[in-house]
Amino acid sequence: MADGNGILVIGEMAGDEPASTTLEALAAGRSLLLSLPGEKLSVVLAGASTTAAGAIAIAHGAETAYTAESSSFADPAPEAMVAVAEEAVRLASPRIVLGSKTILGRDVMPRLAFRLGTALAQDCTAVDIDNAKHLLATRPVYGGNAVATIACVSDIAVAALRAKSVDAAQPDLSRTGEVVALTIDIASTIRVRSIERVEQTSEGIRLEDARVVVSGGRGLGGPDAFTELDKLATLLGGAVGASRAACDAGWVPSSYQVGLTGKTVTPELYIAVGISGASQHMAGCSNSRTIVAINKDTGANIFKDARFGVAGDWQKVFPAFMEHLKVLLG
Numbered sequence: 001m002a003d004g005n006g007i008l009v010i011g012e013m014a015g016d017e018p019a020s021t022t023l024e025a026l027a028a029g030r031s032l033l034l035s036l037p038g039e040k041l042s043v044v045l046a047g048a049s050t051t052a053a054g055a056i057a058i059a060h061g062a063e064t065a066y067t068a069e070s071s072s073f074a075d076p077a078p079e080a081m082v083a084v085a086e087e088a089v090r091l092a093s094p095r096i097v098l099g100s101k102t103i104l105g106r107d108v109m110p111r112l113a114f115r116l117g118t119a120l121a122q123d124c125t126a127v128d129i130d131n132a133k134h135l136l137a138t139r140p141v142y143g144g145n146a147v148a149t150i151a152c153v154s155d156i157a158v159a160a161l162r163a164k165s166v167d168a169a170q171p172d173l174s175r176t177g178e179v180v181a182l183t184i185d186i187a188s189t190i191r192v193r194s195i196e197r198v199e200q201t202s203e204g205i206r207l208e209d210a211r212v213v214v215s216g217g218r219g220l221g222g223p224d225a226f227t228e229l230d231k232l233a234t235l236l237g238g239a240v241g242a243s244r245a246a247c248d249a250g251w252v253p254s255s256y257q258v259g260l261t262g263k264t265v266t267p268e269l270y271i272a273v274g275i276s277g278a279s280q281h282m283a284g285c286s287n288s289r290t291i292v293a294i295n296k297d298t299g300a301n302i303f304k305d306a307r308f309g310v311a312g313d314w315q316k317v318f319p320a321f322m323e324h325l326k327v328l329l330g
């Protein structure tokens with residue numbers, strides 16, 4: 001690998017601030033720099049207003065924040081983001097480009113890798129550097145049934161991190177860095193125009209941020225059972241999730257889905273009710289601190305990952321569990 005100039009994070013915005021996934025990528029970048037002494041971390045952020053975002057990214061470890069400000073970036077088109085990212089790559093000439101496997105990242109990162117004439121390591125759960133300073137990207141393969149670590153040996157390595165694979169660092173407000181404003185004619189690059197954005201309204205805690213997640217699967221037998229899970233989640237101050245089988249059945253919206261093709265959650269407590277524990281489901285919750293499973297099949301895969309398990313019909317176990325919990329919580 002040619003010696004590149006450190007690491008560039010392709011950032012995303014949540015309002016006027018860097019998204020949590022971008023802060024996670026910055027933390028991953030900082031830890032990679034421990035193996036690349038003397039090299040630097042930069043980030044590119046495109047938004048309607050980036051002043052605060054640049055400073056926040058620097059507090060989270062970036063030496064340089066490339067910013068592109070335009071009202072069109074309030075809801076960025078992937079091709080505009082690719083143009084901005086490509087310009088930042090040209091200026092920073094990094095050896096490693098890190099992005100996130102988000103809805104936007106899934107569009108932007110493969111296109112960027114193609115433009116840079118390299119491949120993309122998608123959906124990485126860990127990144128490291130080998131002795132030859134190649135990026136090592138660890139990612140699930142074969143539908144989550146195996147994990148592969150691949151060495152990215154091209155001159156520029158491009159990887160997209162799965163959300164919550166890395167903890168964001170605490171901001172250090174004493175850090176200083178450089179903010180470089182990019183001027184790019186994005187109007188000529190945009191071929192798709194967003195007409196309307198409809199935010200899904202959700203009450204309570206976001207699934208991805210919840211400290212307790214109560215998830216239901218096909219074993220619940222129907223949508224009504226999710227009302228019971230909701231009561232438990234409310235009691236514990238958590239959120240409700242689901243397996244793909246439950247989402248595909250239309251019992252809950254697909255935004256509830258946990259797993260390889262759903263959300264990644266890392267709560268302190270994950271309660272799986274009527275979920276078999278298929279590898280694709282576990283890919284989204286196996287990093288939970290404690291997994292509790294309720295399943296009537298003692299041979300269910302979920303019991304391999306669960307710290308505590310109750311073998312039984314959830315309709316009998318669950319009410320008793322709720323009653324006991326109410327007593328415990330006073």
Ligand SMILES: Cc1cc2nc3c(=O)[nH]c(=O)nc-3n(C[C@H](O)[C@H](O)[C@H](O)COP(=O)(O)OP(=O)(O)OC[C@H]3O[C@@H](n4cnc5c(N)ncnc54)[C@H](O)[C@@H]3O)c2cc1C
Nearest residue numbers: 217218219243244245259260261262274276280281296314
């Ligand atoms: C490429 C790909 C991507 C995928 N992505 C995802 C993903 O992101 N998320 C995901 O969840 N899946 C995903 N899947 C699907 C996955 O393989 C499983 O099919 C799915 O997770 C099964 O959901 P389930 O556990 O709810 O259902 P099942 O496998 O049918 O399991 C139901 C469980 O409920 C138990 N049960 C039944 N009745 C009761 C009862 N009365 N009380 C207690 N327990 C009971 C059964 O013993 C069983 O273990 C993906 C598959 C593929 C191929």
